[in-house]
Amino acid sequence: MSDKTVQALAEVVGIPLERFLEQLKEAGLSATAPDDIITEEEKVKLLAHLRKRHGKAETDQEAAAPKRITLKRSTKTELRQSTAPGTGAKTVSVEVRKQKTYIKRSEAIVTDEQKEAERARQALAALEAQKRQQAAEEEKRRQQEAQLKAQAEAAPDKPETISAPAVEEAAAVESKPAPVEVVAAAEPPAKPELTEEERLELEKKQRLEAAVERNAEKVRKAAEAKQQTLHKKKQEFKPSRGPTPEISHDSGDAARRGKGKKAKPGARREKPEFEIELQTSKHKFEKPVAPSKMEVTIPETIIVSDLAAKMNVKAAEVIKHLMKLGIMTTINQPIDQETAVILVEELGHTAIMQSEDDFEQEMLAEAIGEADDRKLVARAPIVTIMGHVDHGKTSLLDYIRKTRVAAGEAGGITQHIGAYQVKTDHGSVTFLDTPGHAAFTAMRARGAEVTDIVIIVVAADDGVMPQTKEAIEHARAANVPIIVALNKIDKPEANPDRVMQELATLNVVPEEWGGDVQFLKVSAKTGVGIDDLIESLIVQAEVLELKAPKEGTASGVCIESRLDKGRGAVATILIQKGTLNKGEFVLCGHEYGRIRAMFDENAHAIKSGGPSTPVEILGLSGTPDAGDEFLVVQNERVARELAAHREERKKSTRQAAAQASKLDDVFSRMTAGETATLNIVIKTDVQGSLEALRESLVNLSTDEVQVKCIYGGVGGINEGDANLALASSAILIGFNVRADAVARKLIEEKDIDLHYYSIIYEAIDEVKRAISGMLAPEIQEKIVGLAEVRDVFRSPKFGAIAGCMVIDGFVKRNLPIRVLRDNVVIFEGQLESLRRFKDDVNEVKMGMECGIGVKNYNDVKTGDQIEVFERIEVKREI
């Protein structure tokens, strides 16, 4: 818009010039003469002034009107109230005050937003009015120009006529409406001032509206889509879902009818939105149309229910499939990895075989955090002393400890921690102070191959004895080099040569006779030859090139542990690798903890220990077993998790671990090319049977399988025998002997394959069948009960009657029995009588007392055991 003079503008808006000039003055503009130019800015200023004047008046008017009226009313009433009987009525006056506030509706409902919208609307209207005004002005101007042009063309020399239109215009101005209306008409052009501040707001508003519109569109589309999906799903599920629309319809009715009543479940579905919600949530799970294929990780053994859970199927389903595979299981039974893999693949999934050690290895890698490529240094040999009873094992250990370890110690021997280290000029030797092969084998059975060298102590005055043989066999089974100490050499009756000969017959041949075993003549009493013995140990260690890393985190094995009243769990551990420091977190078996304190064998507190050092540690959560492996871990979390994992693994692999030493498995292992050796541990009642049985069984060896007698002995089966069988993956054969209680527990726990025989041919036949794979129907003996003889009564009518307590299973009148003395079978036969008190009975159960008369046997003694057994035919399957 172009700038105009005051006069021209007064004419345009139709206001007399004087009044216009007055208004300009009021607005504070500089223009005072009719010919002064009014700029755009000034126009805006003027109109703002005019609008202000107009608006204020309105506001004042409105302000005068009341916006809220509050009415108050109070009413007073009297109440007559009767009190206690006979006291008359009481009058209470009650005043009720009511207050009501009326708010002017327009005021009440005009919110800020509405005000805003109103303002924007006004601004918009002003703009439009301004536009219209401009268009009208333009039109008028054009008309005037056209008129002037026409006049100029008609009389070009008559300038007076030019004023004529101006007069007309002035007259027209005079006839213009009242000034108020002028102001009103003039107001729209004044609106541009509003746009300065409010245009932004207007734009904002417009943007907002556009956004709202867009959003509304989106919501509409989403709702449509939802509706369509819902419809589609309804169509899909209609046959199985039943009359959903009807339900919805009914529910609507129910809701309408039952307002205020207890709503029926369907009644809540009145709102369509909610119905959509409900329906969609119902159909969130889409029924899979194709079987889903998943990857199932399978550990070495897995419980049926766990496997089912991994495949998202019911356990019954897994059991059913296992039955199809010919395997009868229960929900809590473990199955081996191979079976599980077959099953998983049959069900269409992918099986991933996972080693139990995988997790442990991962955890250990995290725990140790370093590859074992550490620098190796020479370490002290770890020595175990074995031998027959009273041949001087303890004396030898004591002598060495006294003279070597305690030398220089003020109080002499301080304590026994299960191991100690001896320092010599040539090097150190670590002795495990747990004499006897039982402890040695027990450690081995737990998988701890700790010992580097075994010293077999043989009393030179006594010679080779049963336990000497056992010790030799145990050392051989462990593949550990032997050094023989011919002890008690100080005794006049000592005859080392004879002992050497005896040992030679056992294939322990002295070096001086061309063999490979060092023999040393010693005396644990006088100390003769002890230095030489230690030197031999060091030489042997050098030959073995015993090395271990000295740097880095420590690992090793637990030698022994105990619970101390004041100190808690105390464990002696032998460090095999690295350096152990006080304050580190260790995991030992399934115990763990931070080393609170560490001591050497002299009870001196120490801060660290290197390879082959035995130390006593405090701080473990419990007492680990001898033979448990220990290692340093980074933190308690790793220690705890690994401990829990080990505990779990111990449970689940108990059965699987022992399967390797089953007689039944020999043939399958042979054909699978896995092993060609059948290890046997034999215990018999007499030496004669042992020799006969051992020879017969060893002679069964073929080109394909070698039957190896790890150990044979006379007497009942004890814990050591069971441990040896376990450590050597051997089967246990008891010929006319039985396992004692401790051994039985171990056999049961570790599922060691134990076979009892009373006829040599039976034993030979069974082993023969096992290694040739001939699986004939088998008569198996099953021990059903065991009774202990507590007292023996003599009766003239029945002979000897054993007063017994049934300690296991049950005793049945008509089943065959055996009488055992010191776990050796001394009689086999039948029961003559079975009585409870004075009544003859057929069966007596565990925990009950009874009187047993053994047919044709009167030599029953207190402490004997009566074993009841039955023979059952077992159909064997390939």
Ligand SMILES: Nc1nc2c(ncn2[C@@H]2O[C@H](COP(=O)(O)OP(=O)(O)OP(=O)(O)O)[C@@H](O)[C@H]2O)c(=O)[nH]1
């Ligand atoms: N004269 C003599 N006696 C010895 C010698 N060594 C041990 N003895 C004695 O032999 C007996 C048994 O010795 P121990 O050290 O208890 O024998 P052990 O092999 O440890 O016996 P167990 O622990 O029962 O298996 C003790 O009375 C010792 O004093 C020795 O070199 N010379």
